Amino acid sequence: MTKCFLSSRRANYQKVMALMFAISFGTTVTAQNKFEGLEHLFTVPKSYVVQHTDEALKIDGNLQESAWQKAQWTTNFVDIEGDLKPAPFFDTQVKMLWNDSTLFVAAKLQEPQVWATQTHHDDIIYKDNDFEIFISPANNTHQYFEIEVNAINKIFDLFLPKPYRNGGNALISWDIEHLKSAVQIQGTLNKPGDKDKGWTVEMAIPLKAIRMGFATDPPKEGSIWRINFSRVEWDTKVRNGKNVKLTNAEGKNLPERNWVWSPQGIINMHAPERWGYLQFTRKDNSEFKMPYTEYQRKYLWLIYYRQKQFQEKNGKYAATLNELGIEAKQNVEGQSNQLKMQATDSQFTASIAGEDAKLISINDEGLIKIINSK
Structure with missing residues (x-):
């Protein structure tokens, strides 16, 4: 009973994600509106x-x-x-x-x-x-x-x-x-x-x-x-x-x-x-400060969501960022960043690197990794 009920919940999640990707992909993606249709996934x-x-x-x-x-x-x-x-x-x-x-x-x-x-x-x-x-x-x-x-x-x-x-x-x-x-x-x-x-x-x-x-x-x-x-x-x-x-x-x-x-x-x-x-x-009155890496991750998740949309429509992942309507060079909170992506029909890995020595990557399973040097 437990396994069956959990499987049903998991299936519902997968249906929701597929529907979300299908609806969002109805808009032609360009460099100027790269987040269009996905705004609900990028609220802070x-x-x-x-x-x-x-x-x-x-x-x-x-x-x-x-x-x-x-x-x-x-x-x-x-x-x-x-x-x-x-x-x-x-x-x-x-x-x-x-x-x-x-x-x-x-x-x-x-x-x-x-x-x-x-x-x-x-x-x-x-x-x-x-x-x-x-x-x-x-x-x-x-x-x-x-x-x-x-x-x-x-x-x-x-x-x-x-x-x-x-x-x-x-x-x-x-x-x-x-x-x-x-x-x-x-x-x-x-x-x-x-x-x-x-x-x-x-x-x-x-x-x-x-x-x-x-x-x-x-x-x-x-x-x-x-x-x-x-x-x-x-x-x-x-x-x-x-x-x-x-x-x-x-x-x-x-x-x-x-x-x-x-x-x-x-x-x-x-x-x-x-x-x-x-x-x-441990401090009194400490205020939250968003780490810079979280701003960078936003662009990795953009690639992830767009790749899932692309796969839903075409049965495979996009080979290039250009196919996803995403430019390789991005300005992230005033700093220059470089996006890279490697992909096959069934897998992909993308990364972002800024002006420091830190490189962050994401793969087709949504796994995030932080690497200390480029």
Whole structure:
């Protein structure tokens, strides 16, 4: 059942990506409008500067410690597609802290009807209304982690070696060792006869548990990870004293609503390049500063998306940047940069290099690599 349900979700993501590419490719691409049709994939992701704390936090879902009181809440969640869809009708916010061994996450979810049905670890938690965390310590779009929790604090945690769109398969047998989590309900559970206020989540995620053996250094001052948060919300009605999902004329569940912190621009959480930025600091009042390499990556993702469009239309990848309507020389934030691409019908690698000694590359699976010298 688990494998079947996940396969269905993965298939939906692939259909969404294919449709997006097909629609966007309807416009003739030129050097002057190289981003046209893809604007929703190039909005600037949100950022959060997470403060270090030495205070011991009791993971109980109450968030009463002084460190939590000082931590800033994020802005309210938006629809996963951003401004393309109406704003959510229930508020959701997140705040974070860290110490040398742990990333702490807290969330508050406004919800007049708190309910949950999944009662075992690694059940398909998003069958319920849930809260989800996506973490990429390496910021390379591969080797990332997902944690889902429902209102009765049941966890679904998984590791993905690469996104579903690139043929990745979730490793559900992976568990976050020593994860601590708690949920507090402001109201009642599974009692539709009354009105609830919502529920809060608190998690302590061991940093060493989200490294999975690959070379990701522990956070230091200014370190940047990619992270996003999602809330799955189902439309329901009360039947025989229970909350049941609304269905269409064929009796199938209506699609869930996906509300997120940083908008993806597409209905797909498994596009890690669209996640928000998490910057670690020990300083007070530190402000987020976008690394220059992130501006460069924008052009690598442009190549990636255009190549996927080209493949969708022609059954193969473009051999040259010119076929994609992309110039080799680009001005990136006032600096001259050079794009290069090598491609066969079935594979490609592209790179960008600026005025420093750093070269960044992307391949047909969306894997980002940073090389220190040209």
